[in-house]
Amino acid sequence: MRELSDQSGVPVATIKYYLREGLLTPGHRTAPNQATYDTTHLHRLRLVRAMLDLGGLSIDDTRTILTAVDSREDLPGLLTATHRRFPHTPAPDDTWAHAQVHHLAHTRGWHLDPDDTAALVTLLRALRDTGLPTAVDAYATLADALAALDHDLLHHPNTPHWAPALITTLGDPLVALLRAVALRHRQPGRLPTPQ
Amino acid sequence: MRELSDQSGVPVATIKYYLREGLLTPGHRTAPNQATYDTTHLHRLRLVRAMLDLGGLSIDDTRTILTAVDSREDLPGLLTATHRRFPHTPAPDDTWAHAQVHHLAHTRGWHLDPDDTAALVTLLRALRDTGLPTAVDAYATLADALAALDHDLLHHPNTPHWAPALITTLGDPLVALLRAVALRHRQPGRLPTPQ
Numbered sequence: 107m108r109e110l111s112d113q114s115g116v117p118v119a120t121i122k123y124y125l126r127e128g129l130l131t132p133g134h135r136t137a138p139n140q141a142t143y144d145t146t147h148l149h150r151l152r153l154v155r156a157m158l159d160l161g162g163l164s165i166d167d168t169r170t171i172l173t174a175v176d177s178r179e180d181l182p183g184l185l186t187a188t189h190r191r192f193p194h195t196p197a198p199d200d201t202w203a204h205a206q207v208h209h210l211a212h213t214r215g216w217h218l219d220p221d222d223t224a225a226l227v228t229l230l231r232a233l234r235d236t237g238l239p240t241a242v243d244a245y246a247t248l249a250d251a252l253a254a255l256d257h258d259l260l261h262h263p264n265t266p267h268w269a270p271a272l273i274t275t276l277g278d279p280l281v282a283l284l285r286a287v288a289l290r291h292r293q294p295g296r297l298p299t300p301q
Numbered sequence: 302m303r304e305l306s307d308q309s310g311v312p313v314a315t316i317k318y319y320l321r322e323g324l325l326t327p328g329h330r331t332a333p334n335q336a337t338y339d340t341t342h343l344h345r346l347r348l349v350r351a352m353l354d355l356g357g358l359s360i361d362d363t364r365t366i367l368t369a370v371d372s373r374e375d376l377p378g379l380l381t382a383t384h385r386r387f388p389h390t391p392a393p394d395d396t397w398a399h400a401q402v403h404h405l406a407h408t409r410g411w412h413l414d415p416d417d418t419a420a421l422v423t424l425l426r427a428l429r430d431t432g433l434p435t436a437v438d439a440y441a442t443l444a445d446a447l448a449a450l451d452h453d454l455l456h457h458p459n460t461p462h463w464a465p466a467l468i469t470t471l472g473d474p475l476v477a478l479l480r481a482v483a484l485r486h487r488q489p490g491r492l493p494t495p496q
Contacts, residue, residue: 149431152427156428162357215486218482222478226475226479229474232351233467236471237459237464237467238464238471240454242475245472246483248443248450249476249479249480252443252483253480253481253487256480256484257487257488259435266432268431269432272431272432273481273484274481276428276431277480278477278480280428280437280440281447281480282476283417283420284421284440284444285472287413288411288447288449289448289452290412291410291412292448292452
């Protein structure tokens with residue numbers, strides 16, 4: 107365990123905590139008080155750190171995603187973690203937002219389950235209510251282009267089976283950060299004062 | 302305050318909590334125990350809810366962003382909230398990741414401050430260490446296209462001055478959700494088992 111700690115830079119106490127929380131699988135026991143860890147453990151530990159530190163996920167959400175990873179669950183199962191951030195209340199009754207979401211799904215042939223619909227309606231309604239009515243279609247086109255890159259990446263021959271979990275935990279923050287840098291580049295100073 | 306609660310659907314106790322935390326400005330006092338609230342308060346309350354519930358921000362981060370909004374701070378000031386999610390440690394010494402980030406900034410003329418660089422190097426390193434080495438350039442191109450849409454939206458004549466805060470709190474989750482839906486559409490079943 108000390109070696110695992112040295113290689114990963116994660117303190118032994120933290121590794122023990124992850125073991126207790128079921129985020130890491132125990133080492134191969136060689137004696138009652140001795141266990142060995144291999145590169146599988148190192149990779150798993152890095153994945154756990156990425157999800158907690160960079161993805162900002164809770165211990166519980168991380169465990170849920172890792173369970174899906176371990177059971178080789180399909181992509182939909184893995185991606186539901188993205189939705190967990192949003193209130194799971196039924197979609198508010200909002201004709202404008204529902205029409206936008208319906209149009210989006212219809213024109214692209216996208217299947218939206220009730221949670222997707224609820225989350226999208228909630229977001230679009232919040233954008234409108236805070237004064238930024240979004241024509242969602244142009245954003246959807248770019249999101250689809252991102253998904254095409256993700257798809258290629260997931261099908262690369264060396265891609266590990268936990269890769270889908272990385273799209274939401276690292277891929278989303280990466281795009282968010284690049285988007286902020288690019289926006290600052292396009293608009294380096296103060297915004298024009300409206301109204 | 303009861304009216305504000307009715308119109309927004311936010312309980313009175315919660316509104317009082319936001320007032321104590323300095324997220325809302327007090328109403329116009331009409332008597333020692335009486336204050337009136339107008340549509341400015343309603344808009345502000347919706348913004349606070351969006352940041353907390355949908356953006357997943359903490360009370361402290363929300364207050365920081367709102368202070369920037371109130372002082373009509375420029376866009377860079379408002380967007381730094383995006384970075385707060387990432388460790389602010391100095392960029393790890395990683396030649397590959399640094400070269401990627403340097404190339405990115407150089408070819409696009411993007412200005413990266415030390416926090417941007419640290420966050421990008423950390424993310425790229427984590428992606429590589431978890432087995433998903435990302436050619437960041439294609440993602441950067443799409444992030445720039447998102448920023449172009451954001452830029453147009455921010456310059457719409459009716460856009461309120463707090464709009465930049467919405468890009469990170471609602472715009473990023475919106476794109477993340479659409480990206481997940483689109484990826485599921487492209488890859489509806491189990492991934493091919495690699496290795």
